[in-house]
Structure formats: C-alpha cells, structure tokens
Amino acid sequence: MAQNVRIAALTDELIQAIVGFNPETNKRAYKHARDIAAKGLRAHQYNRTNQFEVQRAFEGLDEKFRVQNRDDLANALRSRLNELKGVRNKWIPEYLSLLLQLADRPTENSEVAALELLRPPTPPPPLTWEEILRDDSYSDEEIWRDIDYAAESSEEEGIIKRVEKKKRKESPPSSIDEGDAYSLDSYVIPIDRQLLDDITKAQYWKAQPHAETGEIEITELQAIRETLFMLAGLRTSLYVSDTSHGNVRVNQRYTFSHAIPKTINHLLAQFATIGRDLNRLRQWTRRPSSLPLVQTFEAAVRRRLTDYDRSLASLQQEYLTPKESKAVSLLALHTSIQELSAPLLRLSQLVSDVEPQLLVNPFAHLETLFQQISLAQTTLEINIFDYFSDLFFECLQTYLKPIRKWMEAGELGSNDETFFVFENDSGSESSSLWHDRYVLRRGKGNALRSPAFLEPAAMKIFNSGKSVVFLKELGIYDDMTRSGEAEPRLDRVTVCRTAGLPLSPFSELFQAAFDGWINSKYSLASTVLRSYLFEQCGLLRVLENFHIIYLGVNGAVFQDLANAIFERMDSKRRGWNDRFLLTEMARGVFGSVLGRAATDGIIVRSVRTRTQTRSVKGLATLSIDYALPWSIANIIQRSSLPIYQQILTLLLQTYRAKYLLQALDTRAMDNLDPKHRNKSFRLRNQLLVFTDLLRSYLTETIIARGHAEMLAAMSKAADIDEMAGIHVKFLARLQEQALLSENLKMIHGAVISVLDLAVLFHDAHERRTREGGLALKQSQVHNGKKTVKTKTKPKLKKRKSIIPALVETLDDDSPTEAEEVEESEDRPSNPMPSKPPSFEGDLCTVDKELGRLLPFLRDGLRNIGRVGGEPAWEMLAERLEWGNGKAGEGALP
Known part of the structure; x- marks a missing residue:
C-alpha cells in the first residue's frame, strides 16, 4: 500500500511537470492524463537499461585494455561486440549491463586463452564409403569361391578346416597341439569396475558442476596435488596459467566443503603468487643469450630450478606413498613451500631487477649477487647467504677465464666486450707498449667497465698482463715463468673458511681471497720483469x-x-x-x-x-x-x-x-x-x-x-x-x-x-x-x-x-x-x-x-x-x- 501511494504521488508530480494541468480547474483532462500514466507505469516496475551508456562503457573498456597493453583482450572483446550487432534481441543491453556489473578487475583476471574452453568441440567429419572400404574391403577372394556341396563334407567341417588351416599359418611351430580346443573368453581379462570407478572419480576436472552454484567440490589432497604440479610449472585445472605473461590465478569453480571459501581462496592465491614468480623465472631461463656470462647465469638458475623440482617431487611422494601417517593440510604445505621457495623467490626478484641491465652491463648480476650476499650476512639470513654465495662463485668462474688468460699468457679474447682490458693500438711502438698499446675499458662517467667488487684489483690484473706482454717483447718469456704452485680456489668454503655466517664482512673476506688469487699470477711475472729491468737493462x-x-x-x-x-x-x-x-x-x-x-x-x-x-x-x-x-x-x-x-x-x-x-x-x-x-x-x-x-x-x-x-x-x-x-x-x-x-x-x-x-x-x-x-x-x-x-x-x-x-x-x-x-x-x-x-x-x-x-x-x-x-x-x-x-x-x- 505504501508503494502504491508513493507511485501515485510521483505520478502527480510527473503530470504537473510535463503537461501542466491544474487538477482544480481542469479535473477531466487531469484525470485522463493520470489514467494514461498509471496504465503505462503499471506494467513496468523497473526502467529499461540505457543501451548508449552500455555502449560507452564497453568502448571505455576497450580503450582501457589497450592502454594497459592488453590488446589481445581488447581485440577479443571487440570481435564479440561486432558479432552481437548482427543478433536481433531487445534484451542484449540488459545482458551486457549485467556482465559489466559482474566484472571483477577484467584486466587482471581475464585470460583470452580461457575462451577456448567455451568453444564447442568440433564434430567429427561424416563417415564416407572410402573410409569404410579402406578398413574392410569387399573384394575378398573367398566371397567368389564356389561352395562344395558334396555329401561327405558339411558346412561345419569346411569351416573347421579353414579355421585349423588359418591357425597353422598364424601360430608358431610347436606352440600348441592341433587337437586341443581353446575358448576365446579365457584370453579376456575381466574388468575391475571398482578400480575404473575410482579412476573416473579421481578425475575431478571432468566432474559436472553443481546445477545451482556452477562449482565443483574437490578434496584437500587433490588441491595439494594440483598445487605441486603448478609450482613445478605444469598446467593444472585448479590454477589457470598465462604462458605469455607467466601469470597464475586460482580457478574459482572449485570449492572445499570443509573450509571457508575466503580462507581457502587467500591461501591458494598465495600459492599462485609463488607460482607466478617461479614461472617468470622459468621463462627467463628459456630465452637464448649470446654472452657467456649470461649463459652461465642462466645455466646456474636452471640447475637450481631442477633441484627445486626434485624437492617438489619428494613432497608429492610423501603424499602418494607415505611411509607413515601424514595429515593432509594445505597450511602445512604452504609452510613447507614458503621455506623451500624463499631462495628462489629472492632469485626471481633479482633476475627481474637485473634483466633490463644485462644487455648494457653483462656482469650486473654479479654485482647484484655480491650486494645481496652482503645484505644477507647483515640480516643473518643463513640460507640466503649460502644460496647466493654458491651461485655467485659459480657465475664468477666464467668471468675469471679471460682474467686468467690475460694474466698468464697476455692474450685477449676476440671482441670480448665484457672484459675491461682491450688492445687500443696493436701497431704502437715498443717504447710506448706499456702506456699506449693496452688501455682500460671505461664507460659512462669514466667508470671502469668491470664489476665494482673487482675494481681494487683491476690495476694489478691490468699490469700483470702487460708484464707478460713485455716479457714476450723482450724475448725472455717461456714456460719457466709460470709458477708451479696450484691456483688458489675461489668458492664459498675457501673464502668464508667457516660453516654458516662468517664474523668478518663478506666483502673483506672476498677481497683478501681474490688478492691471493691475483698475487699467485701477478708476483712471478712482475718480479721477473723488474729484475730484468734493473739488472739487464740498467x-x-x-x-x-x-x-x-x-x-x-x-x-x-x-x-x-x-x-x-x-x-x-x-x-x-x-x-x-x-x-x-x-x-x-x-x-x-x-x-x-x-x-x-x-x-x-x-x-x-x-x-x-x-x-x-x-x-x-x-x-x-x-x-x-x-x-x-x-x-x-x-x-x-x-x-x-x-x-x-x-x-x-x-x-x-x-x-x-x-x-x-x-x-x-x-x-x-x-x-x-x-x-x-x-x-x-x-x-x-x-x-x-x-x-x-x-x-x-x-x-x-x-x-x-x-x-x-x-x-x-x-x-x-x-x-x-x-x-x-x-x-x-x-x-x-x-x-x-x-x-x-x-x-x-x-x-x-x-x-x-x-x-x-x-x-x-x-x-x-x-x-x-x-x-x-x-x-x-x-x-x-x-x-x-x-x-x-x-x-x-x-x-x-x-x-x-x-x-x-x-x-x-x-x-x-x-x-x-x-x-x-x-x-x-x-x-x-x-x-x-x-x-x-x-x-x-x-x-x-x-x-x-x-x-x-x-x-x-x-x-x-x-x-x-x-x-x-x-x-x-x-x-x-x-x-x-x-x-x-x-x-x-x-x-x-
């Protein structure tokens, strides 16, 4: 009753505003206009959707997608809107308006690849006579052979003889006795219907969604299995992966009957975030590089991803074939995955930071790793310190190769832009060999083109190689100038000299170890050259x-x-x-x-x-x-x-x-x-x-x-x-x-x-x-x-x-x-x-x-x-x- 009174009052205001009739002076015209308005409003309790506003909203979405570099999503939306223009239905604006109201961050949550799931399967092509005849030809010679109607032979005997003749041809010699008879049913293994039902039941992704909610209920063990697959970089149903951008999101169709949806969604979203970072790291390792330094870094990262996958396989084995009773818990898995993935996630962030710099600065990863090791030592992160220090020394060995070649033989690699020494003038006079023939490579701001942690020893490296070249010019360089001592090792154990975090700063420990490595090659050549200049050259x-x-x-x-x-x-x-x-x-x-x-x-x-x-x-x-x-x-x-x-x-x-x-x-x-x-x-x-x-x-x-x-x-x-x-x-x-x-x-x-x-x-x-x-x-x-x-x-x-x-x-x-x-x-x-x-x-x-x-x-x-x-x-x-x-x-x- 109150709704009708309100509608009547609004109708009176509408008539007075549009027509302008005064109910006191012109009662008949006012009543007629009121009846017409009431008749029109009685059948429509709600207003129609403004189709022009809907059109403008979709045009705004198209522009937004293109601004955010999602042209694939914008093109898919545009093609489907153009397809709707050919459909005649007065309720299309309402449908589109409903979709707009249901949209939840379409730029982040929409994937074009998911549209392929909505495409109906392609029907098989119709069967043709050519296919039938190709499988079972009707030109068999037995069809046209005459039948022997003799009394002494019956149809059954002829069939038995043909069957026995065929068996003798197909069976290996002495395999069976000709007189024995076998039943074909004995070769058929009976089907375990329970096992088949269990396998079919385990394929939850093929299950039919709930009629009302459209959701599929799964168990926590199934979610753990899907999570481990996703973390290993495999495609799953619980998580939807974008292969082009490396994004991972949770498929909202699957629910748990024993947990609150928001809690589960939050937990699965954290797994998806870890998987997204790992996927981007995997995609980076698949990109080819021509620089040896970057190739070594990529190979080292791939090895660590392989070790991570082995750890995931061990976790799967614990759930598939447990040796003892084990509680199935996503929370426990999340704790284990966080601890297991922490170094790789830090490495993924490091790769994202240095990737734009590698083309300009091919040893940027070495500098960043060195900084992260020092930071991990300061913050007492033992696992990160050990993980990054092993990776750093593994990548450093490739950078030490041109240094070793230069210091021991005085030779430079051809077109090696990553080494900070290059030959400026190969035709320079011997009198200017030391100062003009070889120079240090410098970059922007006259900074030395070498890792920052090697700059204190750069001049020693530079002078050691020039000393070898000088000895060659003097004609006194031979194998006797090489030291018989073994080269000092440069790894985490040698540098840190202790398990866990060392007490001294890592930068000082590395500098001391690297100076020892340099001196093992520097002292001999410099000593021989110095003695020759003082004693022979006067x-x-x-x-x-x-x-x-x-x-x-x-x-x-x-x-x-x-x-x-x-x-x-x-x-x-x-x-x-x-x-x-x-x-x-x-x-x-x-x-x-x-x-x-x-x-x-x-x-x-x-x-x-x-x-x-x-x-x-x-x-x-x-x-x-x-x-x-x-x-x-x-x-x-x-x-x-x-x-x-x-x-x-x-x-x-x-x-x-x-x-x-x-x-x-x-x-x-x-x-x-x-x-x-x-x-x-x-x-x-x-x-x-x-x-x-x-x-x-x-x-x-x-x-x-x-x-x-x-x-x-x-x-x-x-x-x-x-x-x-x-x-x-x-x-x-x-x-x-x-x-x-x-x-x-x-x-x-x-x-x-x-x-x-x-x-x-x-x-x-x-x-x-x-x-x-x-x-x-x-x-x-x-x-x-x-x-x-x-x-x-x-x-x-x-x-x-x-x-x-x-x-x-x-x-x-x-x-x-x-x-x-x-x-x-x-x-x-x-x-x-x-x-x-x-x-x-x-x-x-x-x-x-x-x-x-x-x-x-x-x-x-x-x-x-x-x-x-x-x-x-x-x-x-x-x-x-x-x-x-x-x-x-x-x-x-």
Whole structure:
C-alpha cells in the first residue's frame, strides 16, 4: 500500500511537470492524463537499461585494455561486440549491463586463452564409403569361391578346416597341439569396475558442476596435488596459467566443503603468487643469450630450478606413498613451500631487477649477487647467504677465464666486450707498449667497465698482463715463468673458511681471497720483469745518467759543458751552435764520467735564430736528447723529456749569469770613479749571491733530495706502472719546486729578469772598458806618441777542460768564416730608454730593477709557499732575504 501511494504521488508530480494541468480547474483532462500514466507505469516496475551508456562503457573498456597493453583482450572483446550487432534481441543491453556489473578487475583476471574452453568441440567429419572400404574391403577372394556341396563334407567341417588351416599359418611351430580346443573368453581379462570407478572419480576436472552454484567440490589432497604440479610449472585445472605473461590465478569453480571459501581462496592465491614468480623465472631461463656470462647465469638458475623440482617431487611422494601417517593440510604445505621457495623467490626478484641491465652491463648480476650476499650476512639470513654465495662463485668462474688468460699468457679474447682490458693500438711502438698499446675499458662517467667488487684489483690484473706482454717483447718469456704452485680456489668454503655466517664482512673476506688469487699470477711475472729491468737493462744507471746530463749532479762536469758553450757563444762565430760540433763537445765532456757506450746516445740540438740575443733566454734554443732503449722508454716516457730540458735550460741560464759576472775585470772596476765603483761592486756582489743561491737551491735543495727519494722508491716499485708513476711524480714535483710550472710563470719570469740584469751589468762594463781603451788610443795617436799596448782582458782562471782536441780542430776548420759580427743590442726583458745606453744609466737600471724584483721574488715565494705548502719555496725566500737584505738597502757591501 505504501508503494502504491508513493507511485501515485510521483505520478502527480510527473503530470504537473510535463503537461501542466491544474487538477482544480481542469479535473477531466487531469484525470485522463493520470489514467494514461498509471496504465503505462503499471506494467513496468523497473526502467529499461540505457543501451548508449552500455555502449560507452564497453568502448571505455576497450580503450582501457589497450592502454594497459592488453590488446589481445581488447581485440577479443571487440570481435564479440561486432558479432552481437548482427543478433536481433531487445534484451542484449540488459545482458551486457549485467556482465559489466559482474566484472571483477577484467584486466587482471581475464585470460583470452580461457575462451577456448567455451568453444564447442568440433564434430567429427561424416563417415564416407572410402573410409569404410579402406578398413574392410569387399573384394575378398573367398566371397567368389564356389561352395562344395558334396555329401561327405558339411558346412561345419569346411569351416573347421579353414579355421585349423588359418591357425597353422598364424601360430608358431610347436606352440600348441592341433587337437586341443581353446575358448576365446579365457584370453579376456575381466574388468575391475571398482578400480575404473575410482579412476573416473579421481578425475575431478571432468566432474559436472553443481546445477545451482556452477562449482565443483574437490578434496584437500587433490588441491595439494594440483598445487605441486603448478609450482613445478605444469598446467593444472585448479590454477589457470598465462604462458605469455607467466601469470597464475586460482580457478574459482572449485570449492572445499570443509573450509571457508575466503580462507581457502587467500591461501591458494598465495600459492599462485609463488607460482607466478617461479614461472617468470622459468621463462627467463628459456630465452637464448649470446654472452657467456649470461649463459652461465642462466645455466646456474636452471640447475637450481631442477633441484627445486626434485624437492617438489619428494613432497608429492610423501603424499602418494607415505611411509607413515601424514595429515593432509594445505597450511602445512604452504609452510613447507614458503621455506623451500624463499631462495628462489629472492632469485626471481633479482633476475627481474637485473634483466633490463644485462644487455648494457653483462656482469650486473654479479654485482647484484655480491650486494645481496652482503645484505644477507647483515640480516643473518643463513640460507640466503649460502644460496647466493654458491651461485655467485659459480657465475664468477666464467668471468675469471679471460682474467686468467690475460694474466698468464697476455692474450685477449676476440671482441670480448665484457672484459675491461682491450688492445687500443696493436701497431704502437715498443717504447710506448706499456702506456699506449693496452688501455682500460671505461664507460659512462669514466667508470671502469668491470664489476665494482673487482675494481681494487683491476690495476694489478691490468699490469700483470702487460708484464707478460713485455716479457714476450723482450724475448725472455717461456714456460719457466709460470709458477708451479696450484691456483688458489675461489668458492664459498675457501673464502668464508667457516660453516654458516662468517664474523668478518663478506666483502673483506672476498677481497683478501681474490688478492691471493691475483698475487699467485701477478708476483712471478712482475718480479721477473723488474729484475730484468734493473739488472739487464740498467734502469738505475740510466736514471743516474739523466741526473748527470740534465740535472747537473756532477758540478765540475756540468761547469765544463757550460763554459764550453759560453765560450763558443762569446766567440761570436756564426757556427757556434752547430749541432754536430755541440754533440761532439757534449760527448767529450760527459765521456769522462759516463763512458763511451753511454755518451753515444747523447745528441745536442739547436734552433737557429735570425738575430743573436744577449739574454739568457737564448739558451732555450739548445736541447740535449738521450737515446733510450725501448724497455727503459716505457718508464722514462717521452713526455718527461721537455721537463728535463726546462731544468737543464734553467741551470745553464744560472751558470751563464755567474760566468759573465766572474768574467768581469775587477781591476778595471777599481779605476772607475768612487760613485760608480761602489755601486758596481755592490751590484756585482748582489747578483753573484743571487746566482749562487739559485744554483744551490736547484742542485742541492730540490734536485739532490728529490732524486734520492725517487731512487729509493724506484727500488721498491713492483711493476713498470708504479715505476713510471714514481718518475712522473718526481718530475712533476721537481718542475713545481723549480718554479717552472704554468701557475708560477710570473715568479719564473722574475728569476729570468734578474739573470738578464747580470748580462746587462756585464755588457755595460765591457762597453765601458772598450770605450776607455779606444779613447786612450785616440789620445796617444793625436799626441804623436808611440802607441802603448793597452791592457787586455785577463782570462778567467778555470780548470783544464777535458773536451777532446777534435772539437777545437773541427771548430777551426769549419767552413764558416770566423768573422766578428756586430754585437746585438738586445736587452733583458726590462723597460729600456730609447736614447743610446750609457754606463751610468745601465747601472741605475740594474740597481732599480734589483730593488724591485728581489722583494717581489721574496714575497711571491712566501705567498705561494703558504698556499702550496712547499717548504722549499719559503726556504729560498729566506735565503734571498739573508743574502741580499731588504729591497734597496744592499745588505752586503
């Protein structure tokens, strides 16, 4: 009654809203409209489904499936909707609306393969006469044979004879007696109907579903059997598997009578999740790979899946043929499966994480396994630690093969992109074999293309292989270089040295074991090569030769070389810098201490300039080359020679300034007026002190100490790489301390300017002496007096040179004429006046520049000493302050 009253009220509102009749003014029309509305609503208690909304809903599902990469499901839905368009039925929108309301996560729970179960079986083809005649032909010869109607033979006898004749043909000889008779029923085994019924009953998947619920009831033992099959990767009825994506879901048609459906569904869903992860792992192992590292990993995973399947078979045997009473429980099985599957599930997750990286980084699984082992040790997961460590060392053996081949034979695999060493230039010279022929493979961000846990030992591996190649180039590599000791093993037992979890971190244990493995191959080759370089190639002897030639360790020999060069420069001959003469001269100087065999490798080179210069910078045009054997050239690299040349040039410039200051005639300086005489002696003394301090600083403070430290470190070096690094560091520090680096360019320029002031000071006095002698000669000629022999410049006392006479002979017989050239008026790099130079002006210039440059040097050296942390710079600054006093004061007389 209440429903009718509500419908009547709604009907009145509908009539007033649509028609607009007023029941008070037009009762008849309002009543007629009300009767029509009531008649139409009486037969329809519910509204019809909006077919357009249903159509839009299915179009939305189609788009959703395609967005979620389920094109197969979208295509299947589209084809069936198109098929429904040809069916005429007014209830189709209701059917489709019902399906939409019943849908439960169709993207996850819908499988296209399940549609094949709904397809009716294909009917057998109709039987044809050809098939009938093929099985039983009607052209038998016995049909057309005539029947013998004789009285003595009956039909039965003929049949018996034919049967006996046929038996004799088909039966083997002496098998039975011809006279015996057998019954055909005796050969038929009776059927055990109970056993057949049990087998049919066990095939629950063929059972008919319940008429009302559409479900099939199964036992817990059957569910366990299906679960174990599913976990083994087999197809089952209780679980529906997607072979393309590896998904597993529970078939909701099967129920249990003794358990709550939600509980059972939750438990079976957990089994399905485990099976899904295992299926994805199985599918990954079936994908082919061309990289040996990945193939080894796949084979190791397959072996563990096989072991897992054996464990599942053991569980099945416990339920099929139990040795003792055993409770059938899915919960107990779930506990056992969780414990059994835990390592494989972690491995499945690991494979899912590293699979996208294997194409770019083929040893990503090794790094991830190493991290997981360390994590399992930290979290005290013994089973995971043992499982992953065994897998890690099994996969590591494949990566050790190219390392072993490289370290033992110095050979690389062809196109092996997984190894971090490759041959950069096979045609490089032997002198650059160590540094240029083989290089380390690096990736993004200059990171080494090797597993992270091997990076600490990468340089040892790299240098060990290069040592073997080096020995082959020297021709001393043979089977004797191989160690007779067995190679240390690398496995979990050897590394951990204890059962269960070790106390020390796994990373440290592995690093110690791997270092032992590396040293077993590294030490022998490196020791043989090191001994050969020191004993046969004379590495220390070559370093000592460089010390003498370039660094002036033997001051007497270096002074002879410098004086010989300066004498040729001051002779003003055009061929003074002839490289052949300078080479013979240098070999003669160094021959007394180095021997002829060592001096044969000395070559002096010079760069010819258009104009002569009096600045010490002109000495930079001279350079000395020393021929090195290719084995030593791998340690003393070509890039080191320019630094040696810079230090040699600086020493020659220092010796040049002192040479010119010592060559001045002090007796001529005594004849100067008191003002110029005092200033001259003071300036000469300051310049001499500066050159002595600079020479002492270079040769004794930095070169001698640095060279001794370098030799001590070189004798302890393990391989060529370490030797070359020691030498490079020695030269780099030497260049820095000698003020020759790029960031000390201003300090070095100030030093050269002070040395040029010594040249300017010498030239000023020489010019003053020549002008005084010329004035005296002109005065004597003007007075008509006999020419008085002027005082000649006294020769500088020096020790007897050991240069061979051959050099002087070649110099005298040189095709270039020994004519004097105009002295170049090139000045040091100081501002010079535009008017002709005067003696007093030169002295003032030298005094002024000294007063400016020396404080600049002291302050600059102190500042960079504080910033750079080099105590040698502050020491030099203190020496300059002690030797020359404050700026402009002239501490020494």
